[in-house]
Amino acid sequence: MANIRDVANHAEVSVSSVSNVLNNRTDQMRPETLARIRQAMLELNYQPNRIAQQLKTGQTRMIGLLVPSIVNPSFAMLTREIDRAAKASQYRVLLGNTYRQADEERAFLEDMFAHGVKGVIVVATAMDRPHFVEAARQGLVMVNYDSLMSRDTLNGNPPFDSVSMDNVEAGRLATEHLIQRGCRQLVFVTESSLTISRSHKIEGFFVAAKEHGLQQSARVIEGTAKFAYGDAEMTELGRALAAKILQACPVPDGIVAINDALGIGLMAGLRDARIRIPEDISVIGIDNIPLADLVQPPMSSVIPPLTEMVNMMMKRLLMRIENPSLAPEAFLFAPKLISRQSVIEGEKQHIR
Amino acid sequence: MANIRDVANHAEVSVSSVSNVLNNRTDQMRPETLARIRQAMLELNYQPNRIAQQLKTGQTRMIGLLVPSIVNPSFAMLTREIDRAAKASQYRVLLGNTYRQADEERAFLEDMFAHGVKGVIVVATAMDRPHFVEAARQGLVMVNYDSLMSRDTLNGNPPFDSVSMDNVEAGRLATEHLIQRGCRQLVFVTESSLTISRSHKIEGFFVAAKEHGLQQSARVIEGTAKFAYGDAEMTELGRALAAKILQACPVPDGIVAINDALGIGLMAGLRDARIRIPEDISVIGIDNIPLADLVQPPMSSVIPPLTEMVNMMMKRLLMRIENPSLAPEAFLFAPKLISRQSVIEGEKQHIR
DNA sequence: TTGAAAGCGATACCAT
């Protein structure tokens, strides 16, 4: 492949001039010279070598994307958005599945340094662990998605931005919806490993219950998935938990699932047990994966404003790569309710 | 960040010696010198700059992954496998969604050159178009997944490897299964845009029908999705096509769906029309996305041996990067049938 | 066994 010197020779100019046109510094250039250089580039099918550019400038137009597992539809949708936003800024996405394993995460971060990647989006992973803190200290710019950590967990100022749906509000919204529709025996169903976003959702569940004097009966039921990152595992867990829920006394009439995958499994399990949804039990999920609309009945859910969130992440990443001294911030986005058919059309009158 | 010269100075040796230990050429080295260098690396927290290494060696340990859309669960599963296989060879994955758009594909390929990526996996995309042929001519090593092209389409020798499920066999297997279970009015349902793999599946459908003297009644019913790459769109299409199928005369008793997403939508649409599955109509999909096991009834499907296929792709990619003169080959993998509950438990006795 | 120096392909400063 032709390099900058070949082009320079071919056009009978210096490499500097070629470099100038590469970098759009053509204002002072004689149009004729410019034309000759352009021509030479075309004829030689010249493509500038980014590796060399990077070595010189220290900039790679790549961002890292660390996800627990791309097979999770929420993360797949997120990834598509990130890819879109990255392209809009002329960036490419370097993907890594880490299954929330510390050694996978560490390896990914190391590779980011090695490949000269300056900015990484870390999805749904607690970032108070040493490898993340250390990477930040070494200058890696990171944005966390959906694992907002408390300041004290990070003793003081977190060294990265954070973008998240307001998970307390999401839990509250889902629960409130059930209550408005007349449910009184509320259960929140979750996987037992506690991530930040999960505990926030649970918090929102209790906030809503309390608001309506239902804190006595409101319960959390949990189970352990083989792997906490997978979607198939989540759905399996949901299916398995249906039995546990039906043993509960009294049997609930409204269920909030920590995420859609679990909720869908739950619905399948309940249906197997001849429970009618929503007549006997109402179910609502959180996250709104595409699948939620395809099951029977279509499942109501709570949805994060994905595009806005991704745009913010990209914006912050680029800003802080440009200006590393910029203080990290936390951004919270309000979720919305998507009402479908898995929640009973009960008493719609305003309660209390 | 410390560089190789800092380490050399700190250890009071030359950069060459440091480079030698980086590249494991320590056999001739005095253990004492080696120890000093190792020590210096640790103390300075030295990480070799891969960009600089790449500029010198021309090698980036990244492979490109071009997918129509990561949101499609089949491609997400594939991506996870590719990520695993890449890590096993110390590679990382550079992801691009192209939505089967020529300009997106072109941009992706250009970026691969720009980033020094030598090998790309191209998923479910016809590669007879000029930008792929040209990229191959310029030395990009590619493996195609699931779009095996006929040799004449590529006039002569295709310039890339190809790994694919035997789609004719997949279509045949699915159809044969329906026939074995007693279905006689067969319909193959598909999206109307014809990819290679799709026409092969249809071919297999007719092969099986013919084998059992059912070619007269066997029909293809198709519809057009808004976007042919999306999963949600596929499912929507399936749902919409249910009506069209029920208008067909005679109404079919066995349906092969071109992929699971469409099959699942179809089942939803049929159920809305009060058709019982599998009692009234049997449905079988192709691809085996995780979802297939979660719908009601769980959908039978035909499954490609994903891990083996991905290992082969990775192996071929690395082989041909090392030795570009290696002739490309096409690899076909036999699919397997996964029997669940969407096909009637009909006459199991051997037919004809 | 270790070191010196050229070179990978760009950029950018300083001349002219």
Next chain:
DNA sequence: ATGGTATCGCTTTCAA
């Protein structure tokens, strides 16, 4: 308006 050249961090050949 254009050119010369040091430089980025590493690899590799050749010399000592």
